[in-house]
Amino acid sequence: MANARVRLARKPADQYHHGDLQRALLQAAVRTIQKQGVHALTLRAVGEDLGVSRSALYRHFTDKAALLAAVAREGFRMLRIELEGAWEGGGRGRAGFEAMGHAYVRFALAQPSHYRVMFGSGLERNVADPELAEEGTRAFLALVNALVEQQRQGLIRPDDPEQLAHFIWSLVHGISMLAIDGAFRPGTDIELLTRLSLERVHTGIAPELAPDAG
């Protein structure tokens, strides 16, 4: 909304359009994907959006897949920040961990197209982008770290943290994907499903038998 104004501001007319076209291309791509979905992302459209030739992109990205990889990388960065924020904000304990789960699913539902690019079919962004891999790993580590810290507090049984992280990541990813794809019944309350699922998970990974049979 407010950003739209910025592009109307004065710009050096007889210069190249952007001092940092690479960055502008990435932002335009993210914007298009979030608003209209991946299918609307054509190199022609993103070029037109920036007032630039459709082949100008090839100066900054090797091809469309590389552009999508950059979009995915940006997505993982955003997701990690959300997860860390939820964990900290929730008090780095069981409440914070549950908040992480909700934050994950909420992120996917708020940015479904962006989320799909992050976990793409391999059709798009089939490139083995090392920066993308690293950003994905960092997001995953936010989850692992939260598990380890809870294990230190005796809140979670001392299983292999990475295995536990894989388990929980799979769960929230599955909920997110099925919700995005509309696989659940129309009226399904995703937040409720997430809460109940995390409840079941906790009872499973708790070290002792909690007396909460209420």
Added chain:
Amino acid sequence: MANARVRLARKPADQYHHGDLQRALLQAAVRTIQKQGVHALTLRAVGEDLGVSRSALYRHFTDKAALLAAVAREGFRMLRIELEGAWEGGGRGRAGFEAMGHAYVRFALAQPSHYRVMFGSGLERNVADPELAEEGTRAFLALVNALVEQQRQGLIRPDDPEQLAHFIWSLVHGISMLAIDGAFRPGTDIELLTRLSLERVHTGIAPELAPDAG
């Protein structure tokens, strides 16, 4: 393999190529997707494969999305049969339920491209195909039924079966998708991850506290 022979058999040369082109198109599409992925599925290629014009398909499917919907429907049918087989073969109890989980993930890993079409981006097959929805529901019901039967046996706590099914479906779907997309570390043992995950799930959904703290 054996089916490849059939197409070499005598055919009425001066007739239309197929008595049931619709069925042949679907089979060719499934074959192409399983062998070469969705990106290789072009209407030109599938037509060429059957010795038919590229626009002949439009007599039998409204468009490419409808063809993909048929592929997805066939996939759900295959998946349901696998799930039911595992449940029955495992003795309709806890072992059978765990076998269902493994069968699900194994199906996805064996037919990754086919599985992706089933849970497509909405990019492809965005059509609201009622037959597809029904076949998907039938596969889901195989899971719900197994849960209800275990609840009757006292093997699972009496939560809402549909919610429990959503929870578990999300888990196995998440494991499958992340494994297909190569999101796990290269050497990751998916079968082991599935087993450990199902173990954690069971401890969570069991009605009583099992004395297996070994």
Added chain:
DNA sequence: ACCTGAACACCGTTCAAGT
């Protein structure tokens, strides 16, 4: 160094025409 614009090969889809 950065961008343009024409060209190429490839799509899905349509439609008048054939049998």
Added chain:
DNA sequence: ACCTGAACACCGTTCAAGT
């Protein structure tokens, strides 16, 4: 009723040429 083949609008990508 079923299929053909030319045509259309749309892609991503390349490359010689401009500044």
